[in-house]
Amino acid sequence: MILCNHHDVNISHDACEQIRCIVIIRKSGGRLGNRMFIFASGYGLARAHGCHFHASKRIIKELLNYFNITIKEDIWLSKEEVDNINDFVIKDTVCTFLPDILRPNAFKHIELRGYWQSYLYFDAYRDEIREIYTARSDTYQDYRNIFLV
Numbered sequence: 001m002i003l004c005n006h007h008d009v010n011i012s013h014d015a016c017e018q019i020r021c022i023v024i025i026r027k028s029g030g031r032l033g034n035r036m037f038i039f040a041s042g043y044g045l046a047r048a049h050g051c052h053f054h055a056s057k058r059i060i061k062e063l064l065n066y067f068n069i070t071i072k073e074d075i076w077l078s079k080e081e082v083d084n085i086n087d088f089v090i091k092d093t094v095c096t097f098l099p100d101i102l103r104p105n106a107f108k109h110i111e112l113r114g115y116w117q118s119y120l121y122f123d124a125y126r127d128e129i130r131e132i133y134t135a136r137s138d139t140y141q142d143y144r145n146i147f148l149v
Contacts, residue, residue, distance in 0.1 A: 021051035024082055024111040028059055032066065035059050037117050040129045043071070044122025045112075048102060052077040068134045085109050097121075 023046040028035045039055055046053035054077040063069050088109035091101065097118040100106060122129050 021049055022077060022085060022109045023051050023053050025055040025059060026111060027113055034115055035062055038112055041116035041121035042112050044125050046075055047125050054082045066136060066139045068136055069132055
């Protein structure tokens with residue numbers, strides 16, 4: 001019998017901790033702003049529900065072109081871990097706030113698709129989002145050259 005102390009472990013690496021819920025982002029339409037919104041919304045929903053979070057390498061790669069993205073390891077889930085999950089629902093929206101998704105136990109495993117353009121999904125975690133979206137120094141320089149010419 002294995003006894004688990006859940007108070008001082010990193011849940012993504014604890015064999016005793018089952019994945020309670022996941023927010024997944026694999027696809028995103030539009031451009032950078034749309035990816036920023038869906039990423040922030042997914043992160044906010046994961047934090048609000050105490051879930052794990054996964055975003056595709058393509059989305060992460062694009063965001064890393066502009067930002068120094070850092071995410072707490074205890075929330076992050078790898079592609080390999082996500083690939084083992086079969087029972088997720090796909091939630092699609094186009095710029096419409098869906099308040100029911102913020103209710104407790106609104107989902108178990110969910111994949112976000114579409115355009116999640118509402119700050120209400122991540123407003124409670126705005127300071128964390130600001131830290132996640134810390135611009136790279138070369139991004140500052142590029143925009144400075146554009147706007148201060």
